[in-house]
Amino acid sequence: MNGQDILVEVQHLQQYFPAGGHGKNKRFVKAVDDVSFAIKKGETLGLVGESGCGKTTVGRTMLRLYEPTDGRIIYDGKIIFDSGKCPLKNDDGSDMTDGNGKPVLGKKTAVDMLPYRRRMQIVFQDPYASLDPRMTIGDIVGEAIDIHRSAGSKKERRDRIISLLECVGLNSEHANRYPHEFSGGQRQRVGIARALAADPQFIVCDEPVSALDVSIQAQVVNMFEDLQQEMGLTYLFIAHDLSVVKHISNRIGVMYLGKMVELADSFELIAHSVHPYTKSLISAIPVADPNTARAAKRITLQGDVPSPLNPPSGCRFRTRCPYADEICAGECPQMKEVSAGHWAACHHLDKVDY
Amino acid sequence: MKEKLLDIRDEYLSFFTPAGEIKALNGVSFSMDEGEVLGIVGESGSGKSVTAYSIMGLTAYPGRLVSGSIRFNGHEVEKMSEKELRKMRGNEVSIIFQDPMTSLNPVYTIGNQIEEVILLHTDKTREEAKKRAKELLELVGINEPERRLKQYPHELSGGMRQRVMISIALACEPKLLIADEPTTALDVTIQAQILELMKELRSKLDMSIIMITHDLGVVASMCEKIAVMYAGHIVEYGTADEIFYEPGHEYTKGLIKSIPKLNSSEPERLVPIEGQPVDLLNPPKGCPFAPRCGSCMKICLREMPEKTELSETHYSYCWLHRKAEFEKGGGAE
Secondary structure, eight states: TTTTTTEEEEEEEEEEEEOOOOOOOOOOOEEEEEEEEEEEEOOOEEOOOOOOSSHHHHHHHHSSSSSSEEEEEEETTEEEESSSSSSOOTTTBBBBBBTOBBBBBOOEEEOOHHHHHHTTEEOSSOOOTTTTTTTOOHHHHHHHHHHOOOSHHHHHHHHHHHHHHTTTOOGGGGGOOGGGOOHHHHHHHHHHHHHHHHHHEEEEEETTTTSSSSSHHHHHHHHHHHHHHHHEEEEEEEEEHHHHHHHHEEEEEEETTTTEEEEHHHHHHHHHHHHHHHHHHHHHSOOOOOOHHOOOOOOOOOOOOOOTSSSOOTTTTTTTTOOOHHHHHHOEEEEEEETEEEEEOOOOTTTOOO | OOOOSSEEEEEEEEETTTTTEEEEEEEEEEETTOOOOEEEETTTTSSSHHHHHHTTOOOOOOEEEEEEEEEEEEEEEEEEGHHHHHHHBBTTEEEOOSSSTTSTTSSSOOOOHHHHHHHHHHHHOOOHHHHHOOOOOOHTOOSSSHHHHTSOGSSSHHHHHHHHHHHHHHHTOSSSSESSSTTTTSSSHHHHHHHHHHHHHHHHOOOOOEEEESSSHHHHHHEEEEEETTTEEEEEEEEEEHHSSSOOSHHHHHHHHHHSSSOOOOOOOOOOOOSOOOOOTTTTTTTTTTTGGGGGHHHHSSSSSOOEEESSSOOOEEEGGGGHHHHHHHOOO
16 A cells, blocks of 8 residues: 555554553453554545444544554644554554664654544434534534634535535525434434534544434435545444445455454455454345345354453454464464455464355 | 234324324234244334234333224234233233343343243242243353353343343243344344344244344344335235345335345445435325335325235235326326
């Protein structure tokens, strides 16, 4: 990947949340642990995984809605956060070392986010909880315009709000109404208009269609695609529904318990997945086709996802993985490039065969 | 003729709210034989849960059955007294609710909650009930049942809790199990486990299941018959193959087209159903789907379509089936 095309990149991103205890006994939920990836301009990167795997935390941490515990966030070539504790990366993705093989660390940085907020926005999952019930739709959308002072006059502000609403398939008469007057799909449109108000380049879409009915879901997914075409947006599209993510994304990252386990082009990932977790995830999706569904052999994973408070040693997936052995318990697998642009983290890639 | 296990005829059910009458069900009719698995699909607000709850006499205030009849196992449900209903619920019909997090009582142990059902409906002693509870947990695939019986709901994961809910529902070997979105709150890998379990239990215990869901994928793998609901109407009913491969109603077609396909190898655009879901406070005249329908005719906006039988097991309510007739006669246009 050429450094020129990359819009946003995270390296060794880590996010631990304190979960009680003091001093030595202090415990942490390891929500995101050493995740690295880059998103190109105009691209959609999908993030999938089960609940609690850290996909939402990755999205929010990238916008610095949470302050990362460790790692580096680079936006449009500028470092917007660096903990100063993790090694810099070479162009080929490996860690940078000095002459003696010691890692070269970055410089501790934390920039003021206000100018970046205009360029990085988020659409939240729950359209019922993410809109202030006491504000009109016009004011919700207009708030970003006010904060960034991007409108010169009242008339300009109003025109801009109306054009934003029209952009997402609503109209001017909706501007004076309140959120409770809208259906779920319409509210999600308002959420998207709000994100667009700041005129961003990059939008984190945090499960934007999960709360919607199928028929409405398709409308909203199409709208995301149209907006991307028109405005040249870049998305991080987070969802647990692999079929939706596959539909909208150029590339997909699969997460399990705070780690990225596989990252590939979306068609490649569905057709030729190599990680045992990805394989079982794909086979678990109920297919809306009775003949295929009857014939399909499911790989049913045993057990539940372990607690992120106390994740298994080594490979996090080993407690549910049919291939796990001592190596998996002892050592955490690193991301390896299986074929061009297809990365996976597993010790037994050569053995995996369902 | 042998009586059907469940026979619902022309059920009209409304919620009388301060804002006006919400017509949740507008003439729902269907029947089920013993051992059948029926899937009810539809969007939120289409009336699928309301239909299922009314079978158990669980319609919540201010809802009321306006007309029609529900016969379960030869009894009229709406004529049953509260005492008779109690006897039926949990014993002959059981329900698994959508959210396993909130449908278990947090202050009682799992064992306590399973035993309660057994003690209430059978004359087993406490000891026997405990033994049965242990068997049930084994049946639904929970390991270390002895230990689990003493645990509280918060100590279990979502999938585990749903298994406990299923074991409670199965405690008295019901003839009919209603599963109201049993896997919607669960992750895909756990959903796959629960669906496998339900299939296995069904062949083991030989019961009928009504599976309520909005996920077409779930019904495709589980159900023999499918009813598609829209705005309080069953708009189409048929076998799984008929619904998926020869859908008759425009809404069903739209629904199938609007789900992204996982195994397609080229990028393709989704075909959504345009417009917003119906407002049940003032439903449109005529066919409720007409305002969102791509091939809407004049008659659709005026009159509710009649039932058209497409095969012995397949029917749908849509004027388009009779379009050819209209064009010949020129009457309806």
